[in-house]
Amino acid sequence: MTVKRLGTYYLALFVWLFTSAMHIPDGYLSPATSLIMFLLVLPFWGLGVRKIRQTMNARSVPLISLMAAFSFVIMMFNIPLPGGTTGHAVGAALAAIVLGPEVAVIAVSIALIIQAFFFGDGGILALGANCFNMAVVIPYVSSAVYQAITKGTETSSPRRLIGAALGGWLGLTAGAFFTAVEFGVQPLLFSAADGTPLYAPYPLSVSLPAMLIPHMLVASVVEGMMTALIILYLQRSNIQVLEAAGEKGGGDGGVSMGKLRWLWVGVAVLVVASPLGLLAPGTAWGEWGVEELTKLGLESIPAGLERLSTLWGAPLADYDLPALGNANMGYLLSALLGIVLVGTMVWLLTLLVTGGAGRQKESI
Amino acid sequence: MTSPPVFEVRNVSFAYDNKQTALENVDLTVRSGESLVILGANGSGKSTLLKMLDGLYFPTRGEIIAFGEPLTEARLRDDAFNFAFRRRVGLVFQDTDVQLFCASVLDEVAFAPLQLGISHGEVRERVDQSLQALRIEKLRDRAPHRLSGGEKRRVALASLLSLNPDVWLLDEPTIGLDPRSQSWLVDFILQLRGQNKTVITATHDLAFALKFATGIHVFDEGHHLAASGKPDEILANHELLHSCNLSHFHMAKEASHCH
Amino acid sequence: MRRQSHFLEKTLSGITQTLERSLFAEAISLQPGLFQSLDPRLKVLATLALLIGVSMARNPWVIGAVYLLVVCLALGSAIPADFFIRRVWLTIPLFTGMIALPALFLIPGQPLLHLPLGLIVTRTGAQSVLFLLLRVTTSLSVVLLLVLTTPWNTVLGALSVLRVPDVFILILGMTFRYIYLLLHIANDMFLSRKSRVIGRMSGSEERHMLAAIGANLLSKSLNMSSEVYLAMVSRGYRGAVVTFKPFRMRPRDWLWAALFAGITVSIIYLGR
Numbered sequence: 001m002t003v004k005r006l007g008t009y010y011l012a013l014f015v016w017l018f019t020s021a022m023h024i025p026d027g028y029l030s031p032a033t034s035l036i037m038f039l040l041v042l043p044f045w046g047l048g049v050r051k052i053r054q055t056m057n058a059r060s061v062p063l064i065s066l067m068a069a070f071s072f073v074i075m076m077f078n079i080p081l082p083g084g085t086t087g088h089a090v091g092a093a094l095a096a097i098v099l100g101p102e103v104a105v106i107a108v109s110i111a112l113i114i115q116a117f118f119f120g121d122g123g124i125l126a127l128g129a130n131c132f133n134m135a136v137v138i139p140y141v142s143s144a145v146y147q148a149i150t151k152g153t154e155t156s157s158p159r160r161l162i163g164a165a166l167g168g169w170l171g172l173t174a175g176a177f178f179t180a181v182e183f184g185v186q187p188l189l190f191s192a193a194d195g196t197p198l199y200a201p202y203p204l205s206v207s208l209p210a211m212l213i214p215h216m217l218v219a220s221v222v223e224g225m226m227t228a229l230i231i232l233y234l235q236r237s238n239i240q241v242l243e244a245a246g247e248k249g250g251g252d253g254g255v256s257m258g259k260l261r262w263l264w265v266g267v268a269v270l271v272v273a274s275p276l277g278l279l280a281p282g283t284a285w286g287e288w289g290v291e292e293l294t295k296l297g298l299e300s301i302p303a304g305l306e307r308l309s310t311l312w313g314a315p316l317a318d319y320d321l322p323a324l325g326n327a328n329m330g331y332l333l334s335a336l337l338g339i340v341l342v343g344t345m346v347w348l349l350t351l352l353v354t355g356g357a358g359r360q361k362e363s364i
Numbered sequence: 365m366t367s368p369p370v371f372e373v374r375n376v377s378f379a380y381d382n383k384q385t386a387l388e389n390v391d392l393t394v395r396s397g398e399s400l401v402i403l404g405a406n407g408s409g410k411s412t413l414l415k416m417l418d419g420l421y422f423p424t425r426g427e428i429i430a431f432g433e434p435l436t437e438a439r440l441r442d443d444a445f446n447f448a449f450r451r452r453v454g455l456v457f458q459d460t461d462v463q464l465f466c467a468s469v470l471d472e473v474a475f476a477p478l479q480l481g482i483s484h485g486e487v488r489e490r491v492d493q494s495l496q497a498l499r500i501e502k503l504r505d506r507a508p509h510r511l512s513g514g515e516k517r518r519v520a521l522a523s524l525l526s527l528n529p530d531v532w533l534l535d536e537p538t539i540g541l542d543p544r545s546q547s548w549l550v551d552f553i554l555q556l557r558g559q560n561k562t563v564i565t566a567t568h569d570l571a572f573a574l575k576f577a578t579g580i581h582v583f584d585e586g587h588h589l590a591a592s593g594k595p596d597e598i599l600a601n602h603e604l605l606h607s608c609n610l611s612h613f614h615m616a617k618e619a620s621h622c623h
Numbered sequence: 624m625r626r627q628s629h630f631l632e633k634t635l636s637g638i639t640q641t642l643e644r645s646l647f648a649e650a651i652s653l654q655p656g657l658f659q660s661l662d663p664r665l666k667v668l669a670t671l672a673l674l675i676g677v678s679m680a681r682n683p684w685v686i687g688a689v690y691l692l693v694v695c696l697a698l699g700s701a702i703p704a705d706f707f708i709r710r711v712w713l714t715i716p717l718f719t720g721m722i723a724l725p726a727l728f729l730i731p732g733q734p735l736l737h738l739p740l741g742l743i744v745t746r747t748g749a750q751s752v753l754f755l756l757l758r759v760t761t762s763l764s765v766v767l768l769l770v771l772t773t774p775w776n777t778v779l780g781a782l783s784v785l786r787v788p789d790v791f792i793l794i795l796g797m798t799f800r801y802i803y804l805l806l807h808i809a810n811d812m813f814l815s816r817k818s819r820v821i822g823r824m825s826g827s828e829e830r831h832m833l834a835a836i837g838a839n840l841l842s843k844s845l846n847m848s849s850e851v852y853l854a855m856v857s858r859g860y861r862g863a864v865v866t867f868k869p870f871r872m873r874p875r876d877w878l879w880a881a882l883f884a885g886i887t888v889s890i891i892y893l894g895r
Contacts, residue, residue, distance in 0.1 A: 196732075237839075467799060
């Protein structure tokens with residue numbers, strides 16, 4: 001049983017690793033989820049448009065167009081990572097630093113809309129979800145982290161690079177987290193009477209680690225690295241861009257985000273911590289989901305999910321280290337070990353399979 | 365007997381935000397119906413001057429009078445003034461990728477008249493006429509990025525022709541054109557002259573300038589107006605052309621013989 | 624050695640592929656055909672309606688029927704059938720197929736098939752994979768049909784029907800237009816660097832090169848945006864934009880609109 005579970009687990013992981021773009025195609029999300037995601041993005045679009053009207057007026061039309069075009073093009077860059085894999089950046093963290101998060105929402109959304117409508121990358125009904133995950137979550141989280149780290153620093157300071165790298169990494173990881181949650185609630189909420197999932201089939205206990213771990217290891221690294229490197233080049237060659245951006249995205253620009261900044265930083269930290277919780281027995285997302293949803297009186301929970309989620313608890317649950325008397329310590333260690341193991345597996349698989357094949361994106 | 369001035373540039377200097385100087389103490393007058401050439405090497409401030417004449421940049425010092433009224437940022441904020449000015453003056457940018465920002469040739473050619481309050485029906489007519497005049501009817505529904513350099517230039521000119529301004533500002537219009545398109549462009553400028561339009565062309569190409577200029581202003585590399593005069597006078601002044609880094613001048617001489 | 628500037632090749636081929644695809648789409652969209660002849664507003668609405676229908680249907684046969692319908696429409700619209708089917712099916716197994724595969728065993732339910740190594744394909748697992756594949760394939764085909772038969776600037780025009788504000792459409796159009804410019808610029812930058820690369824580059828050198836190109840492209844984009852702003856102002860732009868509304872529905876278009884409405888309603892009804 002364990003072999004089977006681990007095998008499928010790693011298979012799902014490795015697949016998601018190569019498909020580490022977060023563009024959700026149509027068919028993965030139920031119409032209700034799609035609608036809710038649109039409703040969630042709407043206020044951010046409104047905020048972005050208002051911000052544009054207030055601060056940039058007429059000038060913003062070409063600026064947003066060019067930044068959206070840039071974001072589109074940068075998504076095509078194939079970036080080599082240490083270890084031999086390649087990945088793609090979304091460019092949303094960079095857009096947030098240069099334009100400020102509110103306006104970056106609009107620029108990245110437009111890039112996504114064009115990809116969906118004219119290139120078939122990412123679904124059209126799923127646009128709300130894709131815009132939320134990539135055009136809202138990434139800019140706000142990245143920008144909050146960047147601001148928290150770089151507050152009061154010089155434009156040329158190396159701390160800007162750390163802020164950009166961490167901001168990009170956390171931002172994309174948070175985006176992946178929300179994507180995973182959207183996938184993960186599908187089988188709980190939208191299954192046929194016989195338990196057949198109608199849309200994305202995996203529960204949170206699978207979708208969260210499968211999305212988060214590869215992203216933390218690859219795609220988020222790419223985003224953080226590229227954001228920092230491009231900021232470095234701008235510091236050297238075109239510092240005016242960053243100085244102009246100072247009022248919008250970084251440095252002392254806390255006004256626009258206000259106290260909410262720490263909310264987004266908190267989101268980022270929680271997101272990063274969640275795989276730890278997943279691998280430790282007793283706190284698995286899947287179980288949480290079933291209990292909570294049963295309390296809510298939802299009837300469409302697949303019959304087998306409960307069984308599945310306990311099975312899923314932790315790959316290392318049977319390996320509680322006896323040498324350590326303290327059970328909690330043992331949990332923590334096995335969780336850490338789990339992450340390292342999964343990471344190594346994924347890395348080895350990558351080396352074996354890629355030949356640099358990179359991400360296979362679903363596109364027409 | 366001189367025609368009324370279109371532009372009076374009075375002791376104008378311009379520096380960018382980063383303090384880089386683009387023009388120093390420039391004085392010149394443009395009269396209606398003239399076909400002036402602003403001649404200078406790259407970076408001598410020609411483009412900046414054209415953008416100032418088009419009310420896009422404003423002098424750091426000095427002033428510009430357009431059609432007898434001062435041309436300032438404050439004045440252009442007034443809708444009525446802005447409309448009147450933009451209808452009379454049009455600029456063709458050096459970079460056609462900047463000039464052509466719309467999704468299709470049709471939208472591009474219709475943009476200026478639509479924004480400036482001309483009725484949709486009339487805009488349609490004007491678009492058709494402009495496309496015909498430049499023989500690019502076939503490009504009507506094409507996207508700008510699918511066009512060749514010469515085609516882009518024609519679309520850029522069509523996008524002003526549909527507005528039919530009195531004053532045409534052309535910034536380095538020969539860039540990216542093959543010789544055949546260049547001679548076609550000269551014909552086009554001569555036609556504009558025939559319709560008594562004022563044409564101000566910025567170029568570094570003396571041979572090209574000599575084919576249609578009624579007057580030439582030469583800018584040196586220190587962003588000053590070095591000399592003004594009739595084409596013959598400028599052509600005779602070897603020293604000036606040399607010092608302003610306008611090395612095309614031997615070729616230009618031959619070209620003027622053919623002319 | 625294998626990796627020597629491999630990433631350059633991949634990025635380059637990605638860029639050229641995008642440019643070629645849009646050329647191909649444009650070529651098809653200019654041919655005479657069923658879908659080409661319809662009002663673009665109708666096409667955009669029909670695409671949305673079909674997508675919603677596919678997304679709501681809970682019966683795999685109904686989704687399959689929609690797929691067949693879309694293939695038939697493609698055939699009537701001068702799209703080569705093998706191309707249309709291949710383009711969708713060649714990408715699906717790589718992405719959705721691989722993702723869905725473990726679901727065959729992971730979803731609990733009645734055993735359907737016993738495989739070696741103690742793997743059991745469950746009935747519910749197989750059904751869920753079928754649902755996902757059908758839905759994704761059909762949705763992609765619907766969008767592909769629209770993309771291939773409609774020049775994108777007319778799609779933009781059509782969006783105004785969906786009450787998308789004019790400024791937003793202008794931004795979309797400009798973005799589209801400058802994507803191509805930036806793609807060409809990036810392409811040139813990559814080619815010029817590629818020609819200078821001798822021997823093997825380390826991963827870190829490669830990353831720095833990409834970042835340099837990215838930063839350069841960003842600076843160019845920002846400069847370009849202020850120049851474009853001036854070009855717009857020069858031609859009378861004041862912050863609000865006036866555009867043509869070039870489309871008029873003909874009786875024929877209304878007929879098709881009714882047909883698509885009927886199809887969508889029956890998808891949702893039959894697919895409950």
